[in-house]
Amino acid sequence: MRMTFRSAVLLLVFPALSGAGCAFGPGEPFGTISPTLSARVDQDSGFTRLATGYEVRITAATFGVDALRLVGTTDEGSGQTLLEIPAGVPLIALSDDPEAVGTVPLTCDPSCGVDRGQLEAVQADLTSFEVVAEVRDSQTPARIAAGTYTVHFVASSSAEGRPLKTAVSLPFDEQHFPHVALDAALVGTPQMFEGVDFAALTGTTLDATQNTAARDAVLEAFAATALDVHTRRSP
Numbered sequence: 001m002r003m004t005f006r007s008a009v010l011l012l013v014f015p016a017l018s019g020a021g022c023a024f025g026p027g028e029p030f031g032t033i034s035p036t037l038s039a040r041v042d043q044d045s046g047f048t049r050l051a052t053g054y055e056v057r058i059t060a061a062t063f064g065v066d067a068l069r070l071v072g073t074t075d076e077g078s079g080q081t082l083l084e085i086p087a088g089v090p091l092i093a094l095s096d097d098p099e100a101v102g103t104v105p106l107t108c109d110p111s112c113g114v115d116r117g118q119l120e121a122v123q124a125d126l127t128s129f130e131v132v133a134e135v136r137d138s139q140t141p142a143r144i145a146a147g148t149y150t151v152h153f154v155a156s157s158s159a160e161g162r163p164l165k166t167a168v169s170l171p172f173d174e175q176h177f178p179h180v181a182l183d184a185a186l187v188g189t190p191q192m193f194e195g196v197d198f199a200a201l202t203g204t205t206l207d208a209t210q211n212t213a214a215r216d217a218v219l220e221a222f223a224a225t226a227l228d229v230h231t232r233r234s235p
Helices: 005-018 209-225
Strands: 031-041 054-065 067-074 077-086 091-094 103-105 117-137 147-154 162-172 179-188 227-234
Touching (some): 031 054, 031 067, 067 179, 091 179, 117 179, 117 209
Antiparallel strands (some): 067 117, 117 162
């Protein structure tokens, strides 16, 4: 049989594609995750004006979560935890020392292997949160004197952790490369202070008993958008 150039190319390419997402072997995971975790603050170089008329500039921030939970659908059904990755110590998101802010590689016990299925969400529980921010009022007359405000939260138990979640779409099957780099970040912004009436606070510490409603508003706003996840596949 005479082989054309086109048929020769197809014979070479098709086996590589058909086995792109194959399992490593009997009893082995269908894919692997290489996870990292970082923290950062996204804001302009100066003050950010909120819809309330207050202007905020975050000067220091530290965020911590208990673990990253990879949730999705497997042969056992939906809503399954494909993998749980301990997150370790809280991460500095903003500091006077740029070297203190960085990305931390995470490790799994016993491995970061994932069974066949569909990853649909990454979840975590916020266990620590500390933010220092300069606040001033753009209105005239000003409702507050310009000053520094702090927010501090530490979960005393797993039940007190604030849930974070972001949706992803990541299949682990024969059609896709099995190795995935998963980069997760905890991201804060000045907009998480939108629900705070600074003029109604008692003092400048939001975790004071009289200000817990304002603190909870900040934590709720942070939790709604904090978890940012990017993925990359490789053979």
